[in-house]
Amino acid sequence: MKAIQAVRGMNDVLPDHAPLWEHFEQTVRDWLGRYGYRNIRMPVLEKTELFVRSIGEVTDIVEKEMYTFIDQLNGESLTLRPEGTASCVRAAIQHNLLYNGPCRVFYWGPMFRHERPQKGRFRQFHQVGVEALGFGGPEVDAEHMIMGARLWKDLGLDDIRLEINSLGSSDSRARYRSRLIAYLESRIDELDEDSRRRLHTNPLRVLDSKNPAMQSIVEQAPRLEDDLDEASLASFDRLQSLLRAAGVGFTINPRLVRGLDYYNDAVYEWTTTRLGAQGTVCAGGRYDGLFAQIGGKPSAACGFAMGIERLLALIEESGGTPRAQAPDVYVVHAGEAGSRYAWKVAEALRDHRLAVVLHCGGGSFKSQMKRADGSGARYAAIIGDDEAHGEVVSVKPLRETGEQQKLAVDEVAELVRAPGQ
Numbered sequence: 001m002k003a004i005q006a007v008r009g010m011n012d013v014l015p016d017h018a019p020l021w022e023h024f025e026q027t028v029r030d031w032l033g034r035y036g037y038r039n040i041r042m043p044v045l046e047k048t049e050l051f052v053r054s055i056g057e058v059t060d061i062v063e064k065e066m067y068t069f070i071d072q073l074n075g076e077s078l079t080l081r082p083e084g085t086a087s088c089v090r091a092a093i094q095h096n097l098l099y100n101g102p103c104r105v106f107y108w109g110p111m112f113r114h115e116r117p118q119k120g121r122f123r124q125f126h127q128v129g130v131e132a133l134g135f136g137g138p139e140v141d142a143e144h145m146i147m148g149a150r151l152w153k154d155l156g157l158d159d160i161r162l163e164i165n166s167l168g169s170s171d172s173r174a175r176y177r178s179r180l181i182a183y184l185e186s187r188i189d190e191l192d193e194d195s196r197r198r199l200h201t202n203p204l205r206v207l208d209s210k211n212p213a214m215q216s217i218v219e220q221a222p223r224l225e226d227d228l229d230e231a232s233l234a235s236f237d238r239l240q241s242l243l244r245a246a247g248v249g250f251t252i253n254p255r256l257v258r259g260l261d262y263y264n265d266a267v268y269e270w271t272t273t274r275l276g277a278q279g280t281v282c283a284g285g286r287y288d289g290l291f292a293q294i295g296g297k298p299s300a301a302c303g304f305a306m307g308i309e310r311l312l313a314l315i316e317e318s319g320g321t322p323r324a325q326a327p328d329v330y331v332v333h334a335g336e337a338g339s340r341y342a343w344k345v346a347e348a349l350r351d352h353r354l355a356v357v358l359h360c361g362g363g364s365f366k367s368q369m370k371r372a373d374g375s376g377a378r379y380a381a382i383i384g385d386d387e388a389h390g391e392v393v394s395v396k397p398l399r400e401t402g403e404q405q406k407l408a409v410d411e412v413a414e415l416v417r418a419p420g421q
């Protein structure tokens with residue numbers, strides 16, 4: 001019978017690779033704690049309407065990337081979340097999280113998008129999302145970018161560059177939109193199919209086109225900057241001066257528009273040239289309209305999300321792969337009394353907070369010792385009937401030279417725990 005494979009674009013993280021994820025998660029948890037962000041956990045399944053209303057109907061995500069299905073029991077349309085911000089804002093509204101003032105939250109977990117799988121692009125991928133709910137700009141926007149810069153440092157990554165832009169208010173976007181449509185219409189013969197379709201529904205998205213043939217059209221497009229109103233300009237200036245004061249380098253990219261509809265004012269992306277075409281590792285911006293858009297009380301907010309797989313690929317590429325932690329002790333055993341005693345010894349050593357692997361599955365001492373060696377453990381505890389009767393353990397160092405010696409359990413723990421070990 002043919003073996004069943006995982007769904008295309010959805011990956012297993014195998015034990016050899018898991019330490020890298022754990023190292024990343026630990027670093028991220030510590031980093032978020034230092035900025036006062038608290039964890040929030042949302043379901044992976046939401047009503048489809050949530051994403052249609054928040055992300056926008058004419059976006060790549062909603063048009064073609066969502067895993068949507070009908071709940072057979074009640075006919076409701078449900079979607080596996082393609083991103084976290086909409087769910088997070090939904091939860092904040094539903095539970096009145098802003099009742100006592102603004103709040104800083106984060107989440108992480110799997111997101112689902114039906115994209116063509118390739119390097120750095122999967123159908124189940126993972127994000128860390130960070131949101132500042134109820135905060136107007138631009139201080140907290142600057143905080144988010146400063147946080148990003150620190151995280152790359154904590155992870156030992158250089159080579160990640162910040163690009164920022166301002167999308168302005170919805171009024172200035174509307175003004176820009178009509179100018180952009182006029183420009184794109186004047187070059188309609190040169191537009192690709194996607195761009196033509198978007199021309200009247202979501203013209204800003206044309207600027208986000210990944211098609212190389214569209215690049216010169218995009219480059220010559222009118223600039224949003226010229227339509228920004230006073231308040232947005234002032235806010236964008238202040239953001240830049242906060243970043244400068246913090247020593248965070250950035251470039252302004254006037255064509256940065258982001259693929260989701262809910263953004264206004266500051267938007268940004270962190271990119272690297274070291275991952276090929278999928279070089280955006282983190283992206284975010286302000287979304288002051290989103291609360292009202294999905295039925296909440298209007299509240300300013302902003303946030304960002306990073307692609308964990310892309311960051312891990314970058315860590316690996318920089319040679320920073322942590323190794324799996326090996327056990328402290330591997331217990332091999334034989335004989336009726338010996339085996340019974342071995343279980344007791346293993347538990348006693350674990351009482352001492354040691355990582356202990358107890359051999360399971362029998363075999364000769366010789367074959368068990370091979371397993372012990374292969375486990376990477378620093379010591380083997382060898383237990384036969386003699387040891388059981390004498391209530392001692394024979395201990396043998398596996399990673400360095402040294403004599404095998406017979407010790408009581410507490411002495412074994414002391415030896416393994418000894419300084420320099």
Ligand code: ATP
Nearest residue numbers: 115120121122125259280281282283305306307310
């Ligand atoms: P892209 O332009 O690469 O498709 P996006 O604008 O669709 O990215 P966002 O919705 O902003 O991405 O998501 C934030 C981050 O999540 C991205 O910068 C990226 O690092 C990661 N990401 C998005 N889609 C995927 C995917 N399909 N596979 C892996 N990572 C992804």
Ligand code: MG
Nearest residue numbers: 060061115259
């Ligand atoms: Mg995308």
